[in-house]
Amino acid sequence: MTLQDDVVTNSLQSSTPALDTSASHHLRRNELTAISAACLVALILGAVALSSVLMGGGWLGSCIVVMIAVLGICTALTWLRVPLFFVPIAAGMSLLCLVTALYCHNGTFLVIPNPESLQTLRDLLTGGQQNVNQYAPPVPVSPGLACLITLLMGAVASGVYLLTINLRLPTWACLPILALYAVPAFVIEGGAPLWSFILIVVACLILLATDQRLHVALWGRAVSTSAGQSPATQGLSFAAVRIGAVTVILAVIGSLVLPGLSDTALNWFNAQHAINAPAGFDPEPNQPIALDPMVSLRRQLLRQPNGVMFTYRTTNPSPGYLRAAVLSAYNGESFYPLVAGSGVNPTSPEGLALQDLFRGSQVWNYQFTDQQLSSPYLPVPDGFFDLHNSSPGWLIDPGTLQVSGANTRGEVWSAATSSQNPSPDDLRAAPNLAADEQKNLLTGVPQPLIDQAKLLTRDSATKYDAAVAIQQWLRTAFTYSTEVKSDESSSYLSQFLKDRKG
Numbered sequence: 001m002t003l004q005d006d007v008v009t010n011s012l013q014s015s016t017p018a019l020d021t022s023a024s025h026h027l028r029r030n031e032l033t034a035i036s037a038a039c040l041v042a043l044i045l046g047a048v049a050l051s052s053v054l055m056g057g058g059w060l061g062s063c064i065v066v067m068i069a070v071l072g073i074c075t076a077l078t079w080l081r082v083p084l085f086f087v088p089i090a091a092g093m094s095l096l097c098l099v100t101a102l103y104c105h106n107g108t109f110l111v112i113p114n115p116e117s118l119q120t121l122r123d124l125l126t127g128g129q130q131n132v133n134q135y136a137p138p139v140p141v142s143p144g145l146a147c148l149i150t151l152l153m154g155a156v157a158s159g160v161y162l163l164t165i166n167l168r169l170p171t172w173a174c175l176p177i178l179a180l181y182a183v184p185a186f187v188i189e190g191g192a193p194l195w196s197f198i199l200i201v202v203a204c205l206i207l208l209a210t211d212q213r214l215h216v217a218l219w220g221r222a223v224s225t226s227a228g229q230s231p232a233t234q235g236l237s238f239a240a241v242r243i244g245a246v247t248v249i250l251a252v253i254g255s256l257v258l259p260g261l262s263d264t265a266l267n268w269f270n271a272q273h274a275i276n277a278p279a280g281f282d283p284e285p286n287q288p289i290a291l292d293p294m295v296s297l298r299r300q301l302l303r304q305p306n307g308v309m310f311t312y313r314t315t316n317p318s319p320g321y322l323r324a325a326v327l328s329a330y331n332g333e334s335f336y337p338l339v340a341g342s343g344v345n346p347t348s349p350e351g352l353a354l355q356d357l358f359r360g361s362q363v364w365n366y367q368f369t370d371q372q373l374s375s376p377y378l379p380v381p382d383g384f385f386d387l388h389n390s391s392p393g394w395l396i397d398p399g400t401l402q403v404s405g406a407n408t409r410g411e412v413w414s415a416a417t418s419s420q421n422p423s424p425d426d427l428r429a430a431p432n433l434a435a436d437e438q439k440n441l442l443t444g445v446p447q448p449l450i451d452q453a454k455l456l457t458r459d460s461a462t463k464y465d466a467a468v469a470i471q472q473w474l475r476t477a478f479t480y481s482t483e484v485k486s487d488e489s490s491s492y493l494s495q496f497l498k499d500r501k502g
Contacts, residue, residue: 032078032165039157041206043067043153043157044067045200045202045203048199049197049200050184053184054141056141059150062102062146063149066157070098073091091154091158096113097112099121099150099154103147103150104120104124123393124144126409127143128147131145132148137188140337143405160173164210164211181196308371312367312369315364315365316381319366320381323401324375325402337404342395343396343405346387346394346396351396355384358383358384360418365414366381370408370412373409377404380413383418384415388413389406391411392406393405430463445493446497449493453470478500478502
């Protein structure tokens with residue numbers, strides 16, 4: 001045996017702690033803080049990778065705040081050497097308090113959950129889940145969906161900490177991080193983007209490097225050789241490099257071999273359930289039916305089973321259509337509504353003044369009762385006023401009169417309208433869209449289409465005349481068809497403009 005081996009063996013025999021689940025208590029404060037910080041960085045990278053299926057990034061700040069708080073509480077409890085079983089319990093309790101403070105706003109002393117705040121939280125989570133079921137990615141983030149994501153990321157942070165530090169299983173801690181990549185990989189057509197894969201690889205390598213540092217710290221002070229470096233450190237460094245390299249290779253192979261489960265595949269799966277349903281099949285009376293306001297140019301048409309969504313009574317002899325969501329923005333692929341829950345309260349002075357703009361001498365009353373509809377968008381007649389709801393949370397968007405924010409499940413609501421079919425003169429006199437709404441409509445629209453629209457409307461005196469000119473051009477210069485080729489090299493609008501068929 002060499003002198004070097006003898007030194008290492010004696011060091012291991014004299015300084016090795018018992019390798020049980022409490023071994024993390026042997027970490028010094030700075031080591032524990034550094035490892036917790038590494039977990040936080042890995043979690044933030046995973047959250048950013050998840051953003052590829054979400055619209056906007058406002059939810060990310062709340063997630064980071066919650067993850068920092070959860071990891072900080074877990075770190076403090078570990079440093080204080082509390083029993084291991086209490087750490088996840090404390091993390092869960094703190095997570096519930098944080099979500100109550102951030103999203104419910106009606107807890108005791110703002111942060112302590114109570115029956116009222118728990119009901120609010122339940123409604124938010126239900127709305128968030130419905131947003132996931134209703135939209136094709138990228139999904140607009142409503143308050144309910146932001147609450148759901150924040151709660152899940154806090155739970156993931158607690159699990160990653162427990163596996164990495166308390167149970168000393170950082171390799172297993174990679175699984176929750178990989179799950180954050182699996183979501184976009186399975187729901188985005190063509191799989192998740194490359195940058196999200198790179199972020200997940202980096203996050204996993206950070207956790208594996210954390211594994212190396214944790215093991216070295218648990219063995220005690222590193223024994224230096226004449227060359228100035230511990231042989232144990234050298235071996236662990238090489239092992240970490242090998243594990244990281246194998247992980248990257250397997251991840252690359254997996255991403256190439258396993259294609260992403262696209263939105264089309266999910267639609268096909270849902271369609272099979274509808275197509276294979278028995279003749280005359282109707283949903284169960286209590287089974288909710290989602291209203292999908294998203295118009296996606298990639299989506300297939302689905303045949304869904306029949307069901308009564310809601311009923312209404314009206315004094316209007318010709319009620320016409322009801323309106324729920326207003327598709328006021330475009331992202332290059334899909335038209336989508338404003339995020340549910342933005343606007344003014346119908347009973348506020350601003351909301352009442354907005355509704356008074358549509359009040360007239362002739363009044364038609366509407367009484368609605370939900371049956372199976374489950375939607376954050378409330379169906380109302382066009383040009384409504386005197387809106388009354390059985391539950392709070394509904395908001396009116398001043399620009400589009402879209403009513404959204406709560407959920408229609410079990411809702412009873414009423415409204416009145418004076419509107420009739422507007423004449424061309426009425427439409428010519430209507431006000432134009434606000435500048436920010438026009439900007440939303442132009443986002444993602446190919447420039448050739450904008451140029452064509454300007455050419456067609458150059459002689460139009462009003463927005464109504466411009467709309468009629470574009471409508472006439474579409475009806476005369478285009479052919480309606482459901483059999484069109486798919487050219488992935490260009491946008492669907494550009495292809496539609498080029499082929500004039502679709």
